Amino acid sequence: MDRQRVLSGMRPTGRLHLGNWMGALASWVELQEAHECFFMVADWHALTTGYQDTTGLRDNIREMVLDWLAAGLDPERSVLFRQSEVKEHAELHLILSMVTPLSWLERVPTYKEQLRELNGRDLATYGFLGYPLLQAADILAYRATRVPVGEDQLPHLELTREVVRRFNHLFGEVFPEPAGTLHRAAVLPGVDGRKMSKSYGNFIALTADPEEVRTKVQAMVTDPRRIHRADPGRPEVCDVFVFHRLFNAENAEQIAADCRGARIGCVQCKKLMAARLNEVLEPVRRRRAALEEDPELVERILEAGAVRARREAAATLRLVRQAVGL
Numbered sequence: 001m002d003r004q005r006v007l008s009g010m011r012p013t014g015r016l017h018l019g020n021w022m023g024a025l026a027s028w029v030e031l032q033e034a035h036e037c038f039f040m041v042a043d044w045h046a047l048t049t050g051y052q053d054t055t056g057l058r059d060n061i062r063e064m065v066l067d068w069l070a071a072g073l074d075p076e077r078s079v080l081f082r083q084s085e086v087k088e089h090a091e092l093h094l095i096l097s098m099v100t101p102l103s104w105l106e107r108v109p110t111y112k113e114q115l116r117e118l119n120g121r122d123l124a125t126y127g128f129l130g131y132p133l134l135q136a137a138d139i140l141a142y143r144a145t146r147v148p149v150g151e152d153q154l155p156h157l158e159l160t161r162e163v164v165r166r167f168n169h170l171f172g173e174v175f176p177e178p179a180g181t182l183h184r185a186a187v188l189p190g191v192d193g194r195k196m197s198k199s200y201g202n203f204i205a206l207t208a209d210p211e212e213v214r215t216k217v218q219a220m221v222t223d224p225r226r227i228h229r230a231d232p233g234r235p236e237v238c239d240v241f242v243f244h245r246l247f248n249a250e251n252a253e254q255i256a257a258d259c260r261g262a263r264i265g266c267v268q269c270k271k272l273m274a275a276r277l278n279e280v281l282e283p284v285r286r287r288r289a290a291l292e293e294d295p296e297l298v299e300r301i302l303e304a305g306a307v308r309a310r311r312e313a314a315a316t317l318r319l320v321r322q323a324v325g326l
Contacts (some may be wrong), residue, residue: 007030007178009040009083012060016067016275019188019196022096022246027148027181029072037078037217038142038309041065041302044083044090048131049114049121067206071153080289081305083138089314093130093137095320100133106228108132109155136160141313142173148181171323186244189239193221207288210278217243217274222266233259233266240266240273248276 008028016025031037041061047054065080073080083089105111111129135156139147140163149157157180164175190202197203204216220240226233235241235256243324244252254298255272258264291297 003146004035004146005142006035006037006146006148007040007139007142008038008148009042009045009138010064011042011046012057012064013046013198014056014060016064016071016206017196017198018206019190019203020067021206022073022188023198024148025068025071025073028068028078031148032074036147037144037161038144038312039068039073039078039080040309041080041082042138042305044134045131048125048127048163049123051125051127052121059197061302062298064281065302066288066291069291069297069301070207070262070284075301075305079308080301080304082302083311085302086141086309086313088141088317089134089137091317092141092320093134095324096133096137096163096167099170100163104159104162105129105132108159110152117229132156132159133163136163139178141163141316143176143316144178145176146181149180151159151182154180154182156298159295163213174319189221189242191216191219191221193239204277206281207285209285213277213281214271214274217270217277218267220270223267226266229265230260231261235259238266240269243273243277245267247280248273 008024010020018280028037028039028256043057043061046057046060050057061082068080069075106129114128116125117182136159137159139157147157147160161177164177166186168174169209190196190200191204192200192202194200194202197270204213210214217240220236220243222240223234224237225231235244238259241252241256241259248255251272255264255269259269
């Protein structure tokens with residue numbers, strides 16, 4: 001596979017959960033093996049919906065980056081940096097805003113969806129409307145050619161591609177059109193059957209202790225029509241089986257067959273899943289505990305990453321200013 005430049009990021013919301021791991025982080029760890037990767041702490045993006053209370057932002061950044069490192073991101077192979085420390089993102093966002101029609105931002109599907117879902121917050125701000133364009137600037141500042149995204153982010157990436165085409169048409173070929181790569185894992189269900197999310201409180205933390213894992217798995221939703229132990233089960237509608245497919249793939253077919261044949265009950269199935277999850281998570285917990293012994297580690301990594309990120313973003317901005325005539 002050709003070596004490409006990759007850009008992705010996460011909003012800092014504190015410790016990560018299994019949905020974050022399977023939805024993005026595991027793919028990042030794989031990508032760094034073969035590509036030039038820039039992974040961004042999206043602290044400016046955190047302000048678009050959380051500007052009214054930023055008291056926990058710095059702590060959340062540290063907790064999230066520790067989980068990145070515990071999960072296997074390597075600052076020697078990937079550039080880990082804080083978005084707000086690379087001012088070129090903001091300058092490029094400003095320049096791109098001059099050529100981006102307002103209607104392009106208003107038609108992004110997640111804009112109206114989030115307005116409805118977060119109706120308790122005052123989101124009548126340009127920052128909220130314009131955050132897909134800031135995402136475009138994040139990507140284009142590094143002239144990234146590959147962007148790992150979830151399915152809900154595909155419209156944002158298409159906006160970036162439209163902005164690239166418009167900018168290049170007006171000012172000459174400066175940016176490549178980035179291609180999207182869908183995360184390999186499906187949406188991970190939470191313990192209540194909804195999508196795993198901190199806002200729902202239905203998550204299993206990436207570094208949850210063994211007892212917490214067991215408790216959370218025991219609370220998970222199974223086949224609602226399987227009332228008695230002797231009833232045949234339907235693994236295709238069981239959230240616990242989703243976890244078996246992802247974390248216990250080598251035994252998933254046998255577990256499905258035993259479920260359909262009523263040879264295993266839901267309680268035993270959950271115990272097997274909890275044991276497997278704890279086996280998978282133990283190395284992550286162990287690495288996280290070792291990393292926490294150095295209180296300055298995260299800041300050192302992010303500062304060093306910002307130096308590397310600024311060097312690349314500054315080179316892009318020199319090309320942009322020259323093209324635009326600034």
